[in-house]
Amino acid sequence: MSKNTLFWFRRDLRLHDNAGLYQALKAGKPVIPIFIFDTNILDKLAEKQDRRVEFIHRAIGALQTELVALGSSLVVKYGTPEAIIPQLLDKYDVEAIYTNHDYELYGQHRDAMVQEYLQSEGVEFYTFKDQVIFEKDEVLSNTKTPYTVFTPYSRKWKEKLTDFYTKPYPTEKYFQHFAQISPVEVPSLESMGFVATGISFPAREVRDSIIQKYAENRDFPAISGTSRLSVHLRFGTLSIRALVKTAQRLSETWLNELIWRDFYFNILHHFPYIGEGHAFRKEYDSITWRNNPVEFEAWCKGKTGYPIVDAGMRELNATGFMHNRVRMIVASFLTKHLLIDWRWGEAYFAQKLLDFDFAANNGGWQWASGSGCDAAPYFRVFNPTLQTQKFDKQLEYIKKWVSELNTLSYPQPIVNHEFARKRVLDAYQKALKKE
Template sequence: MKTLIWFRQDLRLADNLALCEAFAYAKSALSSPIKANNEQVEALYVVSTEQWRRHDVAPIQIDFIERHVNILAKGLATLGVKLHVVHLPLFDDVVEWMPSFLAQHQIEKVFATQEPEINERQRDEKLLKLRLPIDFVAQDCIVNAGCVNNLSGQMYKVFTPFSKKWREITASMAIAPLAVPKPIAAALPEPSAIVFDAEKKSSHLWRAGEGEAKRILEQFCSQSIQDYQLERDFPALDSTSKLSPYLAIGVISAKQCLASALNRFPEALVDDTSPAKTWINELAWREFYRHLLVAFPRLSKEKSFNEKGDSVQWRNNIEEFSAWCEGRTGYPIVDAAMRQLNQTGWMHNRLRMVVASFLTKHLLVDWRWGERYFRQHLIDGDLAANNGGWQWSAGTGCDAQPYFRVFNPMNQSSKFDPDASFIKHYVPELKDALLKTIHQPTFTKDTQMFDDLFSDKQAKSVNYPSPIVEHSFARKRAIEVLSSLKR
């Protein structure tokens, strides 16, 4: 009989509790004289292309996953473990197929990591109802969902008290990532290349591999984390960790991230003055949104956290939405951010807030449209973080009075890209434009270039639009429409 490790959003060998438990179970069986000659571990990864399509998984993320599954297969082979890669379109197909697979391969026990999203949880519940021998291991968060509660035993609905409690709990834990388990059997031949039968877009701008993720983490914690609080909002600076694509598919764990930060700043969880506090707070945000998905399953069903949000009268102008998607709103900071997303599959976090606020507040387009567009293009697509960020920006999420928060794109531009170097990189038609007109574009009813954009009058032939909407008007309109969200 065999043991199976089913990989999902945990494409790594290090700090993988499900993998370690599978090895431990198999080794205990090996100690039995009855099973000593035939007990071994195998691995499984399921490619569910139709489910991914329904979940709007970005082709660039699918390509990134494929690269890491190939790396995982090679790593497992060195541990004596064969990886089966199976194409099953839908999660329901997995449920129907799994019993016969376990029987065919004589699988006695399965270990897999829990997932917070509702369709994934429903799939796992169906498998358990079949009485299959599967242990679902909780390791997608540093502190397991359901363990950070208020005095009434309920999940926090606001981040600040959640983060305070989360840090208290985390500070009492031993943050010690698990090592890669020792080989369970002789190394296997290098596996053949794995190719997903799915739409893909090259992720070559991002290096692949568990070792690469660890290198990025260690470099960030040793060189950049202490300046993160001061520099993280400036998109032209390389000041963020860039770990989100690896975290999203589990190439590295949140626990590994926290451990690396605490290795250099051991006081960070309890000292508010620690240089690492701000970045660790981002890990807490990640946990908050994942805990919310479990506590409030409707968030996985495109429902607003604030139920009043589902009755907002969005304008949903198709042409304006298309202009936002394509980076031609006439607000350079918004357009540069959207072009960064379209070209690289990633967007700086400050800019995610700027463009989300612009779409939902300036244009009054339903946050679900923007959330879906992000999911379809992000290499670091993650339902919990994407949903949480969009609802925070739209004013429908977990916040006290968020509906009147309307980011001023001009102020954001001048404050966080003062020399417009980021803007000029992604909106090259503005490379010779005056700074004052980049940061303070003049709204006109004419959709052509505004007259004072360039000092060189011959440069007016560059085709860049006037702002799609005037800021003060848009802000007033948004507050009036979204005041229905007031609790």
């Protein structure tokens, strides 16, 4: 009797154009697809109405429907990979596990542990590049060092890009190699201790016209000028290769946004200390933050008295999404106006963002605070009033989220802009002079 192969879905929740799945199916042994709701991750989530868990659960349901139509089934488990994998080996007579690379520190630690165990059992473990175009050492400077500035990185990235890197993996050619097994029940959200929110998620398709006009519309939060595809990229319900091909056809500016994503994965790979809570530019770890908990709470709830900041935070809390221009404004406000450690903001976004991705979230927060690679200089302090005049002049976005604007119930500004600017420049200068 033929031994089986397992394909382990993680951040790649699709059957089509999936690198690791293609390799598993092409190898010719019966492929049993698996997904593990990893309690090492889930147990750390404070919010039981977690939109991301719900998104994953729905994506798993969609995958299951496709697999059942092919006479197969997804085997979905709830627990730790270190407990589940041995059970699956016992049950299915497995000779190899295939999956796609994970770049986050926990994922790398988990995969190393799983690989060590599989080796002891004589089971092969194969992982493949799927969620980025270029990874690890694929884009280096002429001196073979990692880029820490985006523009030269993106230039080299584009030089290196050929059709080979965007060619889809034709998994459907080998769908007959899925193991023919009876449908396996998917655990409900409730059985895992989570509660459905019932919210609607961004569509997996975006109109060409939005991408074509992306460069002119992307900074205006009242306009539907962005793709809203980030959550699909985060969980792999869309292929990065397909999106890069769309960007090549329609918008250089949108392509650059996809390259930023690769860039931040590249930074995490080469400078793993950022995954342990350190500033990319280590001298910025010397800053003395005020970290006022009352002011932090006001920022979290969107009650700072700065309408553009409050609108952004309320949008995030209500939907799990925040417009990218507004992300920069609220991050600058927290770190520069309130002198609150960027790590507090990073952790709050990690809790709330539907598209939360460690590398990009960390990169964005460090950029805003001045401590990151290719960051805004520390003395650049966004003026929320000027940002509003430039990007939401008619207050359309603000009024959507701050309904009590211009009433007595709306709070006074939490801090004076000029005062805050002088205070933060003084704090940064003192810290950076010590180095």
